[in-house]
Amino acid sequence: MMHAHSFQPPPRTLMGPGPADVHPRVSAALARPTIGHLDPAFGGMMEELKDLLRYAFRTQNALTMPVSAPGSAGMETCFVNLVDPGDKVIVCINGVFGHRMRENVIRAGGEAVVVEGDWGRAMDPHKVEDALKANPDARILAFVHAETSTGASSDAETLVELAHRHDCLTIVDAVTSLAGSPLEVDAWGIDAVYSGSQKCLSCTPGLSPVSFSERALEKVTARSEPVRSWFLDLNLVLGYWKGDGKRSYHHTAPVNALYGLHESLVMLADEGIEQSWARHRRNHLALRAGLEQLGLELVVPEDERLPQLNAVAVPGGVDEAAVRARLLQDYNLEIGAGLGALAGKVWRIGLMGYSSRADNILLCLGALGSILSESGHRADVGAALAAAQASLRD
C-alpha cells in the first residue's frame, strides 16, 4: 500500500530567472476540460496559437509553433534539425546557455568552434566577425540573445548581419527576451529562434515556442541524414502542426499546457508587444533606482542590461545563500542564485511577465533591504522604496 496527500504548494512570489509568476488567467485556462489533440476545435486553437506566436516573435514565418517540452527542448529542436553531422557551427559563449549550445552541436554530430565572450557582457561583434572570417566553411552561427545566467543582452541584429555576410544561418536563444525586450525575428533576419513559456509570457514552464525562416526550413527538409531525434524531427512534427486541415498524429500534444500558452499570448496581444517591452523597461528602472539606494550594483554595463533579469553583485561579507533562504522563508519570495562563473557572486532578480509589477518591486526592495540591514550592511530601505516609487511615477 502507498499513501500520499494532494500537494498544496506554498504561495510564492517568483522573482528569479524563471518560472515567473503565472497570471491567474493562465492558471484558469490550464484547468479547463481536456479535449482530444486531434479534435477539430483544438485544431482551431492551434492555428490561433501560431498566429499569436508570430505576433510575439514579430515574424511571418510559416513554421512558428510551440515545441511540446521546455526551452531546452526548443534549443535542441533548432540544433538537431539544422546541424548535419560534420557541419561546423560557430558558438558564442558568454554564459551558461552558450555552453549548452556547444553541447547541442556536439550531440548532433557537428563541430563546434567557440567564440569566448565575457560573463556579464554582450558578445563582442568584432570577435564574432574574426571567427566567421577564420572559418569560411562554417554553416551556422549560434548565440544567446538574452543570457539568463548573467542578464546580458547581445546585439542580435548586428550578429545576424555578420553571419549572413559570411553565408551562415543563425540560431538564436530568445528564452528570456521574448516579450520582455525588443526581439525582431523578421527585421533582423534570424533564421531559427527558440524561447520558453515560463519567462516574460507569464505562463507555466513546459513549452518552447520556436520559429524557423524559409531558408532554415529548406535546410531541414534537404538533410542528408535523418534528424537524430524522432520526437523533435520537424519533418514529422509539422505533419501535426502544419494546419492545412489534414493534421496527422505525431505525438500527443500537451493539450492543457497549450491552453495556458494560448491564454498568455491573448493577454500579450491585448497589452501590445511594444507596451510589454516598455513595461519591462519601466519596472527595471524602478528596481534599479531602489537597488542603488540599498548600495547594490548591477554587474552588467547599462547599455547591455536586460530589463527583465537583473544580476546584482552580492556585497562583500554577505552570505548570498542565507539571504535567499531568508527571503523564501520569511517573505515567500524567490530570487535566483548565480550560475557557472557567477555562482556565489550574484543574485538574479527577475522582473518577467506577470512578475514585472510595481508591488513585486516594492516587496523585493523591502525584504532584501531589511535582511541586509539586519546583517550589518548599510541599506536605507525607506530611501530605496521612495526611489523606486519616484521612478515608477516618471
Add this chain to the structure above:
Amino acid sequence: MMHAHSFQPPPRTLMGPGPADVHPRVSAALARPTIGHLDPAFGGMMEELKDLLRYAFRTQNALTMPVSAPGSAGMETCFVNLVDPGDKVIVCINGVFGHRMRENVIRAGGEAVVVEGDWGRAMDPHKVEDALKANPDARILAFVHAETSTGASSDAETLVELAHRHDCLTIVDAVTSLAGSPLEVDAWGIDAVYSGSQKCLSCTPGLSPVSFSERALEKVTARSEPVRSWFLDLNLVLGYWKGDGKRSYHHTAPVNALYGLHESLVMLADEGIEQSWARHRRNHLALRAGLEQLGLELVVPEDERLPQLNAVAVPGGVDEAAVRARLLQDYNLEIGAGLGALAGKVWRIGLMGYSSRADNILLCLGALGSILSESGHRADVGAALAAAQASLRD
C-alpha cells in the same frame, strides 16, 4: 495589432486512445500556484512523485521519474540512452508503436532487426526467440506491452525472460498498460519502461513516466559516446531528479504538469493499483457485452485483449469517419480511428483511467447504437444497454 479570445474548449467525453477524461482533482491541481523548480517544497513533491510512480510500476528502481515531455519523448529517452551507435536491437513490430521503436533505434545510431508480428495480435514468443537465436550479438530486445494502435497485449513476462536468456536488455512500451492492466516491472525483470500521463492515470498529456533497472542504468553511465540528446541524457537529467538534497539545474521542470501527475498518482494509490486493474477489466467486460448486442466484434482474440483499449471492427457498409464525426457533433463523444494497417477498418474505444466508468459505457453504447441503427445497421440498443448493466452488476 493582433486580437484573439480566450479559448473555451467544448465539453467532451474522451473514449479514444488517449488523452482520456482528466479527473477534476487533476484539473484543480494544474491550476495551483506555480513555484520554482528548485524550491525545497517542490523537491519534496518530486520525491513523493517518484515513490508514487514506483508504486504504479511495481518497482523498486531508484531511477523512476517522469520525463518532462509526452510519451514519445519517454520512448526516445529509453532508446537514446541505451542504444550506443552500432548496437544491434531486436524490435518487435505488431502495430504503429513498434514501427516508432525501429525509427528510434536508427536515429540513435543502432541497427534494428525487425520481428514482424500481426496487427491486432500479441507478439508470438517463438518468433521472438528465433530472432534472439539468429542474432547472438543483439544487445537489446524492444517491444510494446500494450499496442495502443490495435488493443493487443503481449506477454511481457515471457518476452523479457527470453531476452535475458539471450543476454539482451529489454525496452518495454507501457504507455497504455500502466494502471490499466497488470504490469510488473520488477517481477518480470523489465530493464527500461516508459509510459504516458494521459491514458490510465487520468492525467493530462505531456509527461512520460520512465523506470530503469540498475543494470540498464549501468549501460547508460558506461556509454562510449555521449547520448545523442542533451535534453534527454539521463546522466544529466538525474542531477535534477536524483534527490540527494543537491538538486542541480538541468532544464526547467514543467511544474504545474507535475502537480497534475502527482495528484493522479495519489488517487491511484488511494484506489489501489490492483483495484484499478480490476476496474478496467470490469468495465471492459460490460462494454464488450453491450457491443455484442449491437452486433459489433472486437478484432483482438479474447486472451490477448487490452481491457482499456477496444478495437472494434467497423461493420461492412458503414462509413467509419462519418460515425465518429456524428458521435463528436451530436454527443460530444470522442472515439478513435484506426491507425496504420487498421486505418478505416476499426474504431478504437478507450476505457482508460477516469474514462473507465459505467456512465461512459452506457453513453457510448447508446450513441453508437443509435447512429448505427439510423444508418441501417441492425443494432438493438436496449439490449446492449441491458447487457452492459447486467455485466456491471455481476
